[in-house]
């Protein structure tokens with residue numbers, strides 16, 4: 001199989017990093033994701049990664065807290081994940097740079113678009129921490145934004161479900177999986193694929209999105225080779 005894309009943006013949710021523990025980072029799980037990522041790099045694919053933070057903290061689930069402060073905590077959580085994934089990649093010999101949307105210069109590079117592209121061109125994985133740097137946004141939106149900025153051809157959204165269904169497959173046995181879907185349908189049917197802000201950015205900038213299960217980590221590689229591993233959302 002040959003990779004179909006030159007530059008991709010992988011979105012890893014916080015949940016996907018926690019493994020069976022459902023909280024924190026499970027390094028065996030993360031290491032399993034790193035192998036197909038290394039394979040992509042070895043094949044000359046440029047890989048950017050946006051990490052979520054839900055395995056530590058989600059602003060919108062913080063109850064009585066001030067939302068902005070809660071979101072600041074969520075963005076810091078994404079940075080913990082970014083550093084964890086960076087370490088796991090480095091352990092298998094992949095060059096990595098972490099860039100954060102909120103400056104923390106002692107820990108990571110600040111996000112600078114052109115610099116990120118330079119790293120990608122040199123075969124380094126760039127992990128984007130702190131989401132968009134703004135409260136009231138999600139890391140899905142950060143993935144769409146960074147994909148647009150670095151001109152990624154596709155966003156790979158690794159989830160715990162093997163694609164997009166017309167209704168929740170965990171609740172309804174007759175749920176039907178889509179092979180291909182438009183962003184317009186995602187917005188109109190309010191399908192829980194990515195949030196509406198992220199869907200709008202993808203739609204307006206013609207960025208494709210592949211949603212697939214990360215329970216088989218090699219899907220990360222196969223999705224870049226256009227194997228039918230999940231649901232393709234496109235214009």
Ligand code: UDP
Nearest residue numbers: 014052053054058059071074131132138139
């Ligand atoms: N967050 C934010 N702005 C962003 C991205 C994330 O404030 O641009 C905060 C928000 O509180 C969010 C948390 O970081 O709940 C973790 O991100 P997300 O919920 O998207 O993570 P995931 O569900 O992918 O693990």
